[in-house]
Amino acid sequence: MAKQLSFALKQCVNSKFTASVKMVHAHSLKLGSLSDVHLCTHALNAYRRCGVVLDACQLFDEISAEDEQHVLLDVVCWNSIISGCVQNRWDEEAFCRFKHMQFYHSHNSSCDNLEDLRPDSYTLSSLLSSNYCLERSISPGEQLHGYATKTAILSSLSVGNALITLYAKWGNLNESRLVFKSMAGLNIVSWTALISGHAQLEGQEEESLRMFVIMMREGEQQPNQFTLASVFSACGRLASFSQGVPFVTIALKLGLLSDIHVQNSLVGFYSECGSMEVAEVVFNAITNPDLVSWNSLLKGYSHQGTAEKALKVFEEMSMRGTTPDTITFLAILSACRHTGMVSLGLSLFRSMKAEYQIEPEAEHISCIVDLLGRAGQLQQAEELISGIQQKLGPSVWRTLLGACRLHGQGELAELAASRLLELEPCDAEAHIVLSHIYAANGRWEMVAKLRRSLKEKGVVKEPGYSWIEVGNQVHSFMAADSNHQQIDAIYKTLRLLTKHTKEQNIEVPLQKP
Structure with a gap:
């Protein structure tokens, strides 16, 4: 029986x-x-x-x-x-x-x-893959690592792979590599975990691609759809079209271009590179687009600032019965922000909870505050923030602070900067803006206090970078940069361009912040 x-x-x-x-x-x-x-x-x-x-x-x-x-x-x-x-x-x-x-x-x-x-190994690999472990601040992952070492379960491939993923999620790539190198045998899951970990961490995308090349040279493992998806993600983050092309060829040779994971990552890759026409071709080739497919296309249109197309995709997605998630709304709200569509943005923001039972997260709130801030509707932004019961993260106050700075709203800027410093005491921008506000109002004792605080905390404002890809290589610059090996030629060309625009009375349009 x-x-x-x-x-x-x-x-x-x-x-x-x-x-x-x-x-x-x-x-x-x-x-x-x-x-x-x-x-x-x-x-x-x-x-x-x-x-x-x-x-x-x-x-x-x-x-x-x-x-x-x-x-x-x-x-x-x-x-x-x-x-x-x-x-x-x-x-x-x-x-x-x-x-x-x-x-x-x-x-x-x-x-x-x-x-x-x-x-056994199945027990530990299950636990190591839990969100409880992946959340660094409360994770028992290191204790599980110790238990695996003590009981000799660490030799298991599944446990080793889970630990590589765990440490990579924490951003501890050194520990990920140590686990990887200590493993007696490796499989494609091991390589994919390490490649993916580097691809997802800012500044490690090139290393991710290098590891993929090493794996291919060794010839013992053949990449699968998840490996290639990670590689395309890295190329997308680099916004390097030329670096992604050889990997498309590899996907074609392996017959993986029809796999939805690869297709989704390609939509994201082409979108990040600004090639929306190619991204559309790849998307249209997907037999049954899933939520990730739609979100990848939406994010692409959002980055390009084409809100009309993003809204059209959102409507088509809803008509086909795909329910949006937090990523969908972040993409569509970003599109509204880039094009200044305040009414529509507010309507979509309110629909998150009312129609889809999705609780807006800090990123959504920051996005709508930025939308209102760019439009100069700071009072409405303040009212929106006041009406939110959940605890607001630093990104919301930082966004409001930027809008106040843009429109010269000193009183509200002081509130935003103060709240931001409560959450992030070492935020350089908040110190600087607050210092300027106090100086403008003649409150020099507060200016001195803030400057002492900056010095004591060792706070230094990190410079912003711009980048450009030339000859398959990404070059980055910051204001008054003098470190690039071709800096003399760059400044010479810049001076010639400046002289030419003045002589021809060419007005160079400045992009609005």
Whole structure:
């Protein structure tokens, strides 16, 4: 009977029919069949894969209470409940179960199946992939790393790969590389984790591409769709069209250009490079665009400042039944900001919660504040901020401060700068703006106090950079830069251009901030 019930549970999972899982579970209880270890595992997996974590936890606790001989809860059962919690974002519950698992193992040393109770590589890789671990400030990831080293589980590929990803998410690429180099064997997941980690961190995009080239030269691993998606992401962040072309050829040779992950990353890559026509061609070739596809195209139009096209895509996306998310709204609000479409931007912002039950995040609020600020509607921006109950992050106050500075609103600027310094005491811009406001009002004692504070904190305003790609190489510059190897030729050309524009009475348009 246990075999028939296990088969029934598998069918329920395939159809994602939770009610049927509960019926089979109830029938198993009546027959007393849950004493079969395989049926226990199938029942737990059924609840896990249907996303009904609470029922899975209740079932697990029922089995645990009945398992006096410690024969039912083997490592597979434990892994099933832990991974189920992680997959459904019950991270704290997952770690509670892990501690319980360790306790269960250490206090049942007389059991014949002791090794079947010990956490294994699947247990640790599940936990390491949880959001609870990936959040650096509260992460137990380093403790899990230590546990893996102590128990020799670190030699497992899945655990090593999870640690590479974990440290890369934290921005600790040195530790990622150390784990990578310490692994006895590597697979494409290992390489992809390291390449992706570098691709996502600002300033490490070139290193990401270099690692891909090294992997290809070694010839032991063939890139998959996720590897190439990471590479195109790096090229997009560099906005380097020429660097991306060879990777398109590789994707073509491997037959991966029809994979949606590669297609989505290509839409993003071409968009970042400003080649929206090519991005549209790639998007139109996608058979069934998913949310990532639509968002990639929307972000491209947003960056180009073509709000009309972005809105058209947004409408088409809604008509096709794709529900927008926070990224969608950030893209469409950014498009409205770039083109000064205040009424539409406010309407879309309000629709987030009213129509889609999406709580605006700091980036959305900053975007709408910037939209109002650019239009000079600072009072409305202040009212909007005052009406938001959630705690506002520094980006919102920094955006308001920039708008106040642009329109000379000293009183509101003082409020924004003060709130910003409460959140980020070392913010250089807030110190400088506040100092200018105090100086304009003759409050020299406050100016002196701020300057002392700047000196004591060692705050230095970081310069802004501009960049240009020439001959497959990206060159970056900052104001009054003298470090570039061709700086003399650059300034000579600039002087010639300046002289020419004056002689021809050419007015050079300045881009509005």
